[in-house]
Amino acid sequence: MQTHFSLNDHELELQFKNRELSTKLFCHEAHLRLAWIHLKRYGEEKAIKNLTQQITAFANKNGAPNKFNMTLTTAAIKAVHHFLQKSSSSNFRDFMKEFPRLKTRFKELMAAHYGFDIYNSQVAKTKFLAPDLLPFD
Numbered sequence: 001m002q003t004h005f006s007l008n009d010h011e012l013e014l015q016f017k018n019r020e021l022s023t024k025l026f027c028h029e030a031h032l033r034l035a036w037i038h039l040k041r042y043g044e045e046k047a048i049k050n051l052t053q054q055i056t057a058f059a060n061k062n063g064a065p066n067k068f069n070m071t072l073t074t075a076a077i078k079a080v081h082h083f084l085q086k087s088s089s090s091n092f093r094d095f096m097k098e099f100p101r102l103k104t105r106f107k108e109l110m111a112a113h114y115g116f117d118i119y120n121s122q123v124a125k126t127k128f129l130a131p132d133l134l135p136f137d
Contacts, residue, residue: 004030009037009092017054019061026058029103031073033092035080044081048074071124072110078136079109 004012004025015021016034034054038047052073059068083102089095096102101109110118113131118124 004033013037016058019058023062028106031076032080032102035077036084036092036095039077039081039084048077051077069125070127071118071129074128075110075113082136
């Protein structure tokens, strides 16, 4: 079975940006990897701008415009950024081994920051809502 790891970082970034990435490859881990790639290459502010635009375009192209969530996407990038600052890993696979809860306990991680349902909030889908429990930095 093909996964996002069948592509190198540049190929994944380019295929996603051009909306050519197969929807089968765009899982939660691929989302985290794209955040990791953009943070490493462009910094937090540009990573947020790039990925919110690209995920919106990807969702629209694939007939799922209601799936995009501005708060969730921004929060995921901020969480990856937080761990990236503590990381000694030079590649994404090692980064995930270093911080597996980004993948395996992501909802729990978000619940530490948000005391309300960011997954189903219509406001959270359209604009970034700052954490009400614990800031990311």
